[in-house]
Amino acid sequence: MRIAAFGFRSVPLRPGCAGADKFASELLPRLVRNGHEVVGYNRLYPGEAPLDDIVDGVRYKHFRTISRKGFDTLLHSAKCTWDIITRNTAEVVHIQNGGNSIFGLVLRMFGKRVFISQDGVDWKRDKWPWYGKLFLRLSSHLTAVAATQVIFDNVFVKKLFEDKFDRRYEFIPFGSEVSETDLDYSILDDLGVEPGEYFLFVGRFIPDKGLQYLVPAFERLNSGKKLVLVGGSPNPSDFEKGIKATQDKRIVFPGFVYGKRAHALMKAAYCYIQPSDVEGLSPVILENMALGTPILCSDIVENRYVVADCALQFRKGDVEDCLRALNDAVSDPVALARLGENGRRRATDTFSWTAVTTAHERVFAGAPSGFADNTAG
Numbered sequence: 296m297r298i299a300a301f302g303f304r305s306v307p308l309r310p311g312c313a314g315a316d317k318f319a320s321e322l323l324p325r326l327v328r329n330g331h332e333v334v335g336y337n338r339l340y341p342g343e344a345p346l347d348d349i350v351d352g353v354r355y356k357h358f359r360t361i362s363r364k365g366f367d368t369l370l371h372s373a374k375c376t377w378d379i380i381t382r383n384t385a386e387v388v389h390i391q392n393g394g395n396s397i398f399g400l401v402l403r404m405f406g407k408r409v410f411i412s413q414d415g416v417d418w419k420r421d422k423w424p425w426y427g428k429l430f431l432r433l434s435s436h437l438t439a440v441a442a443t444q445v446i447f448d449n450v451f452v453k454k455l456f457e458d459k460f461d462r463r464y465e466f467i468p469f470g471s472e473v474s475e476t477d478l479d480y481s482i483l484d485d486l487g488v489e490p491g492e493y494f495l496f497v498g499r500f501i502p503d504k505g506l507q508y509l510v511p512a513f514e515r516l517n518s519g520k521k522l523v524l525v526g527g528s529p530n531p532s533d534f535e536k537g538i539k540a541t542q543d544k545r546i547v548f549p550g551f552v553y554g555k556r557a558h559a560l561m562k563a564a565y566c567y568i569q570p571s572d573v574e575g576l577s578p579v580i581l582e583n584m585a586l587g588t589p590i591l592c593s594d595i596v597e598n599r600y601v602v603a604d605c606a607l608q609f610r611k612g613d614v615e616d617c618l619r620a621l622n623d624a625v626s627d628p629v630a631l632a633r634l635g636e637n638g639r640r641r642a643t644d645t646f647s648w649t650a651v652t653t654a655h656e657r658v659f660a661g662a663p664s665g666f667a668d669n670t671a672g
């Protein structure tokens with residue numbers, strides 16, 4: 296197949312990238328190795344230099360966009376759509392983010408087979424202003440009907456769409472594998488942390504990720520362990536500035552960390568924490584599970600689906616219960632390590648990038664994904 300993909304920021308990953316970019320960096324090269332011709336579309340923000348044109352066999356085009364959140368995606372997606380139509384770069388178009396569904400409709404009008412990956416209930420994310428939430432809610436209707444097929448990475452949002460629009464969609468989760476060869480543990484020395492002596496979070500510093508619960512809970516934790524918060528934004532919001540204003544010297548902010556350095560931080564962590572209010576299916580939880588790192592997460596259904604009974608959990612948005620879970624993690628390291636091993640087995644048995652790639656090929660060809668989608672997990 297000739298496949299085009301857009302809706303992510305950039306591959307290779309760089310500051311500002313998130314789950315969609317990680318997903319593209321894993322899926323697209325595997326599609327190439329399976330014999331498909333793939334072109335991906337990178338965003339270039341003001342001041343950013345172009346990236347490589349070929350990465351792991353995937354051909355990338357680089358289109359500039361603006362910095363304004365939300366509008367940057369629309370401008371870039373419009374450029375991608377124009378290029379796909381005028382240069383006939385693909386017959387199959389894979390779009391990440393339902394906010395791009397208007398472009399899916401245009402591409403369908405020009406005979407393209409369009410597949411949209413919807414990773415959550417985007418209009419509920421607090422990072423968006425009211426008009427962004429309204430646009431995303433309206434876009435969900437286009438997502439539901441304009442695409443050849445919609446692919447969900449969690450069964451709960453899939454069921455929500457199926458119940459609302461009376462149409463059958465596909466479920467394909469993220470993969471979990473992480474290479475443990477040549478992990479760069481120098482990052483620990485750079486940050487002044489010891490193996491097994493820190494909690495870890497990796498992600499954007501936005502309200503839906505729940506740092507406003509984690510940080511005050513950790514500040515009250517009676518422990519010598521540190522909390523490493525990886526991520527942020529190239530242009531910090533007031534929310535992010537508030538998080539970084541903590542006076543707790545145990546909380547470390549390394550900025551963006553990727554690849555072997557990020558995976559070394561995960562592998563050496565005492566426990567990985569995901570305190571989200573809103574998620575799709577979290578790739579960073581899966582990566583930590585695959586590495587055997589114990590998980591502590593909020594009890595939203597998307598997190599529960601991934602971890603099953605292999606993690607400590609606390610009530611979403613509840614600082615007191617988050618503190619309770621942190622105390623549980625510190626007080627019983629043996630039980631925590633056992634959860635980590637159980638999580639590793641679940642990640643290996645249930646989620647793999649090979650199966651994820653095959654499932655996408657099946658859906659692109661018009662067949663069911665092959666993944667079970669029962670909400671019991």
